[in-house]
Amino acid sequence: REGDEKRNRPSRYLRRIRYLEEFMEEYRPDVVVAFARLALFRALMAKKKTGIPVVVCVRIDPRSEYRGARNFFQIKKYMKTADGAVFQTKDAEDYFRKDLTCSSTIILNPITPKYLGLPPVKERNKTIVNAARLVAFKNQVLLVRAFSIVHEKHPDYDLKIYGPDSGDGTREKILQTIAECHLEGVVHLMGNSDALEKELPQAALFAYSSDYEGLPNSLLEAMAMGLPCVSTDCPCGGPRTLIQNGENGILVPVGDADALAGGMLALIENPERAAELGRMAAKIAEIASTDRVFEAWQDYLLRVMAGQRNERR
Structure with missing residues (x-):
């Protein structure tokens, strides 16, 4: 609101609560769903006065997002007052389990419909793809180093990295690594794209290199398109939630260029296995379509609301 920018930080925080x-008093919603750390705590604080049930939703690795003494204090004080909690991975759910008094659930992100029902790929090209924002924790520097190992054995393959520049210096580090590995003209930074459903499906495989994640949408979408996928098994378990290692993709240790290269080579050098993993990966659409995710949210929120009504009787 006008004038708030002139207040000090604690004052602005209290005013937002x-x-x-x-807002909650005026509109009296049946339930408030709070996404992101600050909104989550504010909603739980506001619940104390309004009595309106609050469902919290955690969508990133809590070990990175909720570290520090202040967050520890707020978790201990407020999470126990939540009426419901939605997580994307079991690891994230386990992080908060001892502080919750409500039931919780795991719900995946929905797959954007344009990535579903694509025509089958008859022949894959010799391109490895990655789609993620160019930011430090996505660790595309590691991906380039891993690809340099692949390129030694298969010089006819290239790597295309799609995603916007975060401005944190990662793009420059990637370019430096490309130069150090003598991969100019072989590794391409493609920038942001709104048409990945047209640019990715023919690729040989999708490679993901994050150090930590919530539930990575780009990996989910690549699987839905039937791409063979290899990913780091990073906290808080997003890739592991999607990939059953060796069944519908390959998981490798975090920060290990040799292991990531080994996963890519395993798919390149065994096209029949790669095709089977891609076919199984596409089955993720059966549990993460927009309809299925909507139903999961609706069912859970209705249970929370029913529980609140029963408590008032």
């Missing part, structure tokens, strides 16, 4: 209380 007050605004949320006013």
Whole structure:
């Protein structure tokens, strides 16, 4: 609101809680769903005055997002007051389990419909693809180093990295690594794209190199398109939630260029296995379509609301 920017930080924080209380009092929603750390705590604080049930939703690795003494204090004080909690992975759920008094559930992100029902790929090209924002924790520097090992054995393959520049210096580090590995003209930074459903499906495989994640949408979408996938098994378990190692993709240790290269080579050098993993990967659409995810959210919120009504009787 006008004038808030002139207030100090604690004052702005308290005012935002007050605004949320006013909103909740005026509209009296059946339930409030709070996404992201600050919104989550504010909603739980506002619940104390309004009595309106709050469902919290954690969508990133809590070990990185909720570290520090202040977050520890707020988790201990407020998470126990939540009426419901939605997580994307079991690891994230386990992180908060001892602080929750409500039931919780795991719900995947929905797959954007344009990635579903694509025509089958008759022949894959010799391109490895990655799609992720160019930011430090996505660790495309590791991916380039791993690809340099692949390129020694298969010089006819190239690597295309799609995604916007975060501005944190990662793009420059990737370019430096490309130069150090003498991969100019072989590794391409493609920038952001709104048409990955047209640019990715013919690729040989999708490689993901993050150090930590929530539930990576780009990996989910690549699997839905039937791409053979190899990913780091990073916390808080997003890739592991999607990939059953050796059944519908390959998981490798975090930060290990040799292991990531080995996963890519395993798919390149065994096209029949790669095709089977891609076929099994596409089955993720059966549990993560927009309809299925909507139904999961609806069912869970209805249970939370029913529980609140029963408590009032």
